[in-house]
Each structure stands twice: as structure tokens, then as C-alpha cells.
Amino acid sequence: MTVHPLPADFGAFPFALPGGHPADSRHAQPVTCHAAGNEIYAQGEKAGCLYQVEFGAVRVYRLLSDGRRQISAFHLAGEVFGFEADGTHHFFAEAIGATGIRTLRLQAAADLSHALLPLALQSLVRAQEHLLVLGRQQAAERVAAFLLDMAERQGVLERFDLPMSRTDIADYLGLTIETVSRVFSKLREKGIIRLHGLRGVEIARWQTLRDMSE
Amino acid sequence: MTVHPLPADFGAFPFALPGGHPADSRHAQPVTCHAAGNEIYAQGEKAGCLYQVEFGAVRVYRLLSDGRRQISAFHLAGEVFGFEADGTHHFFAEAIGATGIRTLRLQAAADLSHALLPLALQSLVRAQEHLLVLGRQQAAERVAAFLLDMAERQGVLERFDLPMSRTDIADYLGLTIETVSRVFSKLREKGIIRLHGLRGVEIARWQTLRDMSE
DNA sequence: CGAGATTTTGAAAAATTTCAACATTCGTGG
DNA sequence: CCACGAATGTTGAAATTTTTCAAAATCTCG
Numbered sequence: 001m002t003v004h005p006l007p008a009d010f011g012a013f014p015f016a017l018p019g020g021h022p023a024d025s026r027h028a029q030p031v032t033c034h035a036a037g038n039e040i041y042a043q044g045e046k047a048g049c050l051y052q053v054e055f056g057a058v059r060v061y062r063l064l065s066d067g068r069r070q071i072s073a074f075h076l077a078g079e080v081f082g083f084e085a086d087g088t089h090h091f092f093a094e095a096i097g098a099t100g101i102r103t104l105r106l107q108a109a110a111d112l113s114h115a116l117l118p119l120a121l122q123s124l125v126r127a128q129e130h131l132l133v134l135g136r137q138q139a140a141e142r143v144a145a146f147l148l149d150m151a152e153r154q155g156v157l158e159r160f161d162l163p164m165s166r167t168d169i170a171d172y173l174g175l176t177i178e179t180v181s182r183v184f185s186k187l188r189e190k191g192i193i194r195l196h197g198l199r200g201v202e203i204a205r206w207q208t209l210r211d212m213s214e
Numbered sequence: 215m216t217v218h219p220l221p222a223d224f225g226a227f228p229f230a231l232p233g234g235h236p237a238d239s240r241h242a243q244p245v246t247c248h249a250a251g252n253e254i255y256a257q258g259e260k261a262g263c264l265y266q267v268e269f270g271a272v273r274v275y276r277l278l279s280d281g282r283r284q285i286s287a288f289h290l291a292g293e294v295f296g297f298e299a300d301g302t303h304h305f306f307a308e309a310i311g312a313t314g315i316r317t318l319r320l321q322a323a324a325d326l327s328h329a330l331l332p333l334a335l336q337s338l339v340r341a342q343e344h345l346l347v348l349g350r351q352q353a354a355e356r357v358a359a360f361l362l363d364m365a366e367r368q369g370v371l372e373r374f375d376l377p378m379s380r381t382d383i384a385d386y387l388g389l390t391i392e393t394v395s396r397v398f399s400k401l402r403e404k405g406i407i408r409l410h411g412l413r414g415v416e417i418a419r420w421q422t423l424r425d426m427s428e
Numbered sequence: 429c430g431a432g433a434t435t436t437t438g439a440a441a442a443a444t445t446t447c448a449a450c451a452t453t454c455g456t457g458g
Numbered sequence: 459c460c461a462c463g464a465a466t467g468t469t470g471a472a473a474t475t476t477t478t479c480a481a482a483a484t485c486t487c488g
Contacts, residue, residue, distance in 0.1 A: 127341035134348035
């Protein structure tokens with residue numbers, strides 16, 4: 001299975017804000033449903049669209065010559081991604097699980113560059129925050145920051161599901177899967193988080209986690 | 215010494231492209247000269263300007279609660295920085311050595327948001343590239359990528375000067391100063407680079423360095 | 429030239445990775 | 459509905475890398 005068109009009365013793209021729900025459907029854009037692992041765009045492809053996650057999650061990554069994969073960003077429902085400075089994609093983007101993506105063709109809407117700047121700056125903020133996490137020397141600090149970020153971006157008070165695998169998390173945090181797993185276990189043993197299956201997470205002590213992530 | 219006004223016929227801000235030289239002086243903006251360590255803006259301050267480096271270099275960083283400092287970006291001559299998504303600075307910016315900064319007040323030029331988008335995307339690209347460097351697990355890979363980036367941004371064929379200290383480099387790469395120093399020494403011993411004093415660098419084997427940085 | 433700051437080097441300690449084995453989860457089909 | 463198998467995740471122990479702490483060397487500037 002690859003791509004399904006959807007009935008899609010989800011709302012218009014440029015009026016949808018990251019983290020919120022689209023509110024206007026006058027300029028409804030095509031929405032496609034991607035299965036897990038589905039490619040949204042590839043490195044080297046010509047870029048001409050922006051993408052907004054309707055549901056599900058997306059990973060954006062680059063492959064290194066030795067086969068390692070560095071994930072530069074995860075995108076959750078409501079978030080917009082796909083900005084490129086020179087008209088070419090320098091990353092791969094793919095659906096993590098079943099994911100709905102709204103597409104905006106930029107050529108057809110040259111006049112909304114003023115609406116694009118805030119979205120681009122949002123991407124910049126996310127990249128900068130991720131940068132700060134990767135600069136941390138301790139694995140536990142990175143994982144703590146990651147969990148808080150995921151919880152906050154999902155607007156969660158207690159239990160939530162991580163859309164991505166441990167391998168994805170490792171490639172996002174610049175760690176190995178084993179180190180990520182060990183940190184999860186340690187946080188669980190200390191009663192800071194509770195795990196429900198492989199994906200379910202519950203943050204028991206928010207402040208402790210915040211102190212860890214600094 | 216803090217800030218000097220300059221005669222400044224350097225050229226107009228919005229027409230200057232990162233990496234190039236300003237070409238039009240019809241809308242010349244104020245240029246100030248900062249001494250080493252001079253603050254350009256502080257975290258928490260209201261943001262209303264963009265900045266372009268005329269000469270010298272700038273570091274942009276955040277202080278962590280335990281006193282550590284994470285440098286998110288260095289900016290060299292020609293580059294524009296200071297983008298903020300919400301009108302507030304979330305980082306500190308300061309001159310590394312003697313540095314000339316051209317300032318653009320954004321309120322006075324609301325109509326050039328279309329000229330701003332490419333500059334913002336440029337910042338995004340730099341942040342994403344830095345992200346990939348920080349994701350590398352080996353210190354030598356990070357230092358190799360850093361040296362190549364510095365050389366290329368200065369448009370250098372052979373010898374060039376690093377504007378920043380080893381401590382700055384360490385805080386930029388998420389390493390300790392000792393590790394950075396050891397990697398420099400190792401690269402020198404292997405004949406991959408040559409060092410001239412503390413700041414001068416000469417890349418002897420570009421391809422070897424590229425292979426290291428992947 | 430000399431003093432302070434910066435950088436380099438060494439050795440031990442700590443953290444992470446690697447390699448290997450084991451456990452758990454999830455989907456599928458009987 | 460349970461069992462099976464593949465995929466994913468966890469744990470252990472050794473090897474490697476990086477950090478930490480300490481001291482020596484080098485550089486810069488007055």
C-alpha cells in the first residue's frame with residue numbers, strides 16, 4: 001500500500017498553524033494518506049511544496065556515506081515542513097506510521113510568502129532547540145529533553161504514545177539504540193517515567209525530568 | 215571600549231546576500247563596531263532587528279542552568295542573523311573579535327518580508343547542517359566537519375584564521391576543550407592539517423578531511 | 429621580558445559504544 | 459483464540475571514546 005487520496009475537508013493550508021487545527025476550508029489542499037515507511041520526498045528531488053501533518057508523524061533525515069542515518073526532525077500533527085533554500089530537497093522525509101499529509105504547491109501561491117515567513121521561523125526554532133539538545137554531553141539529558149518535547153508537542157498531561165521506534169529516537173539524538181533503551185530503563189527504575197508497552201509513556205515526575213534536561 | 219559608530223558606506227542591508235558583499239548603498243543602515251566580547255543582543259530582550267556581519271565574527275549561544283554554554287551558531291562576514299519567531303531573543307549574540315555589524319530595523323521595512331524569507335531559510339539550512347554535525351558520534355568527525363565548514367565559508371584555498379578560541383569550538387561542537395585540542399593535535403600529527411600559531415589553520419589534505427566528516 | 433590567559437598533554441575515571449544473548453511485542457495464520 | 463515467528467527492544471560485559479583533573483607548555487600583550 002502506498003498512497004490514498006482522502007475525502008479531505010480538513011481545512012486550508014496557509015491558515016493552519018503548527019500545533020493547532022486548520023480552521024478554514026476555502027482553499028482546501030489535497031491530502032494524502034501514507035502508510036508506515038512511505039516516502040514523502042527524497043534527497044535530491046526538486047522541492048516545490050510544503051507539507052502539513054494532518055495525523056500521524058513524519059521523520060526527516062539524511063543518510064551518511066557509512067550507512068548511518070541522522071534524523072534532523074520529527075513532525076507531528078499540525079506541523080509544517082519541507083522548507084528548502086534552493087529548490088532542492090537535501091533530506092528524505094517519510095511517514096513513521098499511518099500519516100495524513102496536506103500538500104501546498106508553492107508556485108500556485110506566490111503571494112503568500114508573508115504567511116510563509118512565520119512558518120519558516122518556526123522550523124528554525126525547532127532546529128535550534130534540537131541543536132541545543134544534541135549539544136548536551138550526557139545521554140540522559142538528551143532523552144529527558146526528547147520526552148518532554150514529545151509530551152509538550154502532543155499537549156499531553158499524562159500518558160501519551162511515542163509514534164517512533166527506539167531506533168528512530170537514537171538516530172534523532174545521536175545515540176545508539178542500546179543507550180536509549182538503557183536510559184529509558186533507568187528513568188523507569190527511578191520512577192520518573194512509566195512505560196506502557198513499547199510506545200506508551202507516562203511522565204510521573206515532570207520537574208525531575210526538566211531538571212535533568214536543564 | 216564598547217561600541218563605535220562607523221562612517222559606513224558598506225551598502226544596503228536587504229540587498230546583501232550571505233557570503234557576498236553588499237552591492238547597493240541607497241538604503242544604507244547604521245553600522246557599529248564591536249570589541250571582542252561585546253554583546254549584540256541578550257536572551258530575553260525584545261527582538262526587532264536583523265544583523266549582518268560586515269567584518270569579524272559573532273557567536274550566538276545559550277547558557278544552561280549549570281553554567282555550560284552551547285553555541286548554536288557562528289556568523290562570519292556577509293552573513294545575516296537575529297531571526298526570531300516571536301519577537302523575543304532566545305539566545306545571546308556577541309562579537310568574537312573586533313566586529314562590524316550592520317543593523318536593519320524591521321518595523322521600518324515591513325514590505326520586505328519577501329526578501330527576508332530566503333535569508334531565514336539560509337539560517338535554517340545552517341542550523342540543519344550543524345545539527346547533522348552534532349549528531350556524529352565521533353569527536354574527530356565533528357572537528358573535521360567544522361574545519362571544512364570554516365574554510366568553505368571563508369572561501370579559502372589554503373591558509374586561514376579561526377576567529378574563535380578552542381573553548382568556543384568546544385561549546386559549538388558539544389565537546390570539551392581538551393578533546394578539541396587532542397583532535398587538532400592528532401590531525402596535525404597525521405599531516406592532514408597544519409597549524410600556524412593558535413588561530414592559523416591550513417588544510418593539507420582536503421579529501422581526507424572530507425572523508426572523515428562524511 | 430614577564431605575567432596572565434590560553435592551549436596542550438598525561439593519566440585516571442566515567443560514559444558510551446560494540447558485540448552478543450535474551451526478552452518482549454505484534455501481526456498473522458492456523 | 460492461541461501459537462508461532464519475525465521484528466523490536468532490553469540487558470550484560472568488554473572495548474573504546476570522551477571527560478575530568480592536574481600539570482606543563484605556549485602564546486599574547488603590555
